[in-house]
Amino acid sequence: MSASREANVAIAEAYYRALECGDFDALAALHAEDVVFNLLGSTPVSGRWEGKAECFGPLVADMVVGKLKPETIQFSRKWKIMCADEDRVVGLMYGGGMGENGHEYLQTYCQIMTIQDGKIAELHEFFDTALVELVLNDNPTAKGTTNVAKPFDF
Numbered sequence: 001m002s003a004s005r006e007a008n009v010a011i012a013e014a015y016y017r018a019l020e021c022g023d024f025d026a027l028a029a030l031h032a033e034d035v036v037f038n039l040l041g042s043t044p045v046s047g048r049w050e051g052k053a054e055c056f057g058p059l060v061a062d063m064v065v066g067k068l069k070p071e072t073i074q075f076s077r078k079w080k081i082m083c084a085d086e087d088r089v090v091g092l093m094y095g096g097g098m099g100e101n102g103h104e105y106l107q108t109y110c111q112i113m114t115i116q117d118g119k120i121a122e123l124h125e126f127f128d129t130a131l132v133e134l135v136l137n138d139n140p141t142a143k144g145t146t147n148v149a150k151p152f153d154f
Helices: 005-021 024-029 052-067 129-136
Strands: 031-039 047-050 074-084 088-098 104-116 119-126
Touching (some): 005 024, 005 074, 005 088, 005 104, 005 119, 024 031, 024 052, 031 052, 047 052, 052 129, 104 129
Antiparallel strands (some): 074 088
């Protein structure tokens, strides 16, 4: 069981600050060894990823960060904690970088973090899968305009 709502918010804030600074070692340290990532959709990054080695190795390092130009990467350019309790924190985050294929990857994420014993034990993440396909997989699916008439903001 988690210690408190305030402690969980502090962990989520540290998560977003680590992403803001590009400190993936600090980010990984916030997660339990047996962390589970549940990622939306049916893309190559989608599904259930188990364990810190799998989540931060093939998934984050190779399939996301490895597909972006390093000098352009800044996740967590904008973030907000939406709600929290003794077990979970829900946040929104915006950020990314330029894809190696020349397309811009500026993604909005919704994350639900389950926190146990002071570590992120499980993450559910929701994002634009068409953007993942276009930039990370070089698969230009039928995607709507990127200049939305009424853009979502938080």
